Amino acid sequence: MEQNALTLGISGFSYPDLYDSSRLKDLLDVFDVSVKKHDADLFNRFAAYRQNQGEGLAPEAISDLLVCMGPYVGQFVATLFGVTEQHQAQAAKIKDEFTTIFTYKNVAVDKLNLVYKDEDVNAWDKSAINQRFDLLVAACFPEADADSDLEHRVARVGAAIGLLSAHYKLVAKGKESDYANADGTVQELRDMLSVHPQAAVEFKEVIGQLEPADFVQGLMDVVQRWSYLAQHNPEIGGKWLSFKFPEKRDFDHLVEHDIVNKGEFTAWMGELNHRRRRDGFKLTDPRFNQREVLSEVDHCIYCHERDTDSCSKGMINKKTNLFKVDPLGVTTTGCPLDEKISEMHLVKRNGDNIGALAIIIIDNPMCPGTGHRICNDCMKGCIYQKTDPVNIPQIETNVLTDVLFMPYGFEIYSLLTRWNPLNVKRPYMLPYNGKNALVVGLGPAGYTMSHYLLNEGFGVAGIDALKLEPLPTYLTGDSSTLPTPVADFKELYEQLDERILAGFGGVAEYGITVRWDKNFLKVIYLTLLRRQAFRAYG
Ligand code: SF4
Structure with missing residues (x-):
């Protein structure tokens, strides 16, 4: 390296x-x-x-x-760490997704079933609707028209028209709107349509609407008709996140399955479209992509603002003051670590992955060992009990990986475990206090205990029954040399089918298959091995 x-x-x-x-x-x-x-x-x-x-x-x-x-x-x-540019670029990308994809979803797509409840979409002239929409994009949103991300292209237009429409609806009800200069925007759109030769003809009626609200309603109809058609197209409605809405949760039917006839008996089988072939021992679950994660962040309603964040604090029965039990008999305790999930979601929504990670690390410093594929008590405690809950583990792991894969991302994570201004109980690690502790077993409990003891100033000797493979000294440092800073986490990252079992992590190492990314264990192992007062034997 x-x-x-x-x-x-x-x-x-x-x-x-x-x-x-x-x-x-x-x-x-x-x-x-x-x-x-x-x-x-x-x-x-x-x-x-x-x-x-x-x-x-x-x-x-x-x-x-x-x-x-x-x-x-x-x-x-x-x-x-000199990564302001990357940090700001991440924030800009996240904010853009919310001002386009999820704004479009919330202001234009959300109520489509109500808007067209009495209409038969199959009777619509699909090509005319598509043509009108494309013409609107070409005439009024030429920059969006050049967008190679098709969902983003549509969302830029849908969000802009949808927000205008929402503004005029508020005004019609005599309510306040914070949309600045809506009439000016309407005039610009009207001018752009008028000077475009084809659009001027196609949208003659809409352009002729003198009231801004009526003009915008005409454009909104173009956007929403296109969107309603798209919603019925499995290639769009079934795939784009702007069309994804939580489904009802049936506790008696949590896992979708097919029933196959095996002759003398029938058997349940996971849906074929969810089947992933295992090809060797590579990671089989690449986790959500950024847009899928942000869709979950958008689904969250930030309950910490009302002290109802049951994902973190559990669902309490107000009469008995005990945790509620769900229909499957699960006690909804929420996150056992009381991680500040809702607050983390809000900071992520605002684009700040490092700030969000610092919030996670207050209560969950060993977060590489939690999240997606590891735990979901938080999801079981989510306030959405009758519909799909927020997929918190995917968000948590995504916040971590967004930081890890930044330049010096490993160093940033590692520092936040020793120094975190948000952690008012222990904002920075204490110096060695001369007392040593033996931690038996370096699974999740043992490595977490080791971390807390180290931050309180204890020396820790961790032992494990599995053979622990050493990590290179240039990465860990030793009593006379500091570790070499890791500039690029990809240099630490190993493909699971090439990775040699390191022995560290107990059940997380030997008890989990290739559905979980064991590179996270290396993050924890290296973080601990770099501590001067820590030794691991196995
Ligand atoms: S994850 Fe669920 S319970 Fe937690 S803040 Fe979001 S909506 Fe509320």
Whole structure:
């Protein structure tokens, strides 16, 4: 691996400082000063929270502090590792997805069944509808028309017209709208249609509507008719995330299956369209892509704002004050770690993966070992009990991987386990206190215990029955040398069918198949092996 000289972007600090408790304290002081400079009121409220450890603060107030402070951590850590450009590019991409795909979904697609409830889509002139829509895009949205992402192309147009339509509906009801200069936008659209030779003819009637609201309604009809047709087309309606809505949940029929006749008996079989052939021992589940993950983030209603985030806190029966039990007999405790899920979702929605990861790490520092394919108590506790819950594990793992695959992403994750301003109980690791502990077993419980003991200043010797393969010294460092910073996580990443069993992780190593990405174990293993006060034997 390339030897990387990492120059930190916060003056006065160098890479070795990130492994030194007293320097991490200094780094926290610099962080505090930077927040105070930008928002003194937020800093004072957060400093008070750190001081009183949340005593007397309502849960909603604590959540709000973390959501406000998360982006400061994101920006500061991005500056520290010189990845501001990548951090901002991720944010721009995420925000764009929400202002296009999910805005289109919410303002134009959501109520289509109601809008056309009395119409027979099969009787519609499909080619005329498609042609009208394409003409609208070409005349009024030439930049969108050149978009090679077809869903994004449509969403840019649908979101723009849908937002205008929502504005005029609010105005018609005498309600406030925060849409700025809607009439000006309408005039621009009218002009663009009028100067386009074909559109001027095709949309003559719409252009002739003098009232802006009527004009916009004419365009909205073009968008929604196209969308309703698309919704009935399995290639679009069945695949695009802008057409994905939660389905009803039937606890007696949670897993879709086919029934096959085997002659003397019938058998249940997973649906063929969900079947994935295992080809050797490569990872068989590549996880959700970014748009699928953001669709889940969009499904969340950020219940922390009302202290009803049952994904984290569990569903409580108000009469008995006990956790509710779902129809399958599962006690809905929510996340056993009380991870601040809803707050993390909101920070992710705002585009900040590092800030979102810092929120996860407050309660779940060993998050590479949780999330997708590992645990789902959070989903079982989600407030959506009668429809599909939010797929929280996919979001959590995506936040982690979005950071890991940034330049110095491993270093960012690793630092946040030792230094995290959002963690008011232990914002930075304590120095070695001279006391040592033996941790028996380096599975999820053992490695998590080791992490917490190390941050409290204990030395830890971890032992495991499996043979532990050592990691290279240039990665782990030793008593006289610091580890080489990992600039690109891909250099650590191994294909599962080429990976040699490392022995670390207990059940997570030997008990899980190729559906889970065991590279996450290496992230935890390396994070711990880099701690001066940790030794692992197996
Ligand atoms: S994941 Fe579910 S319970 Fe949790 S905040 Fe989102 S909607 Fe609410």
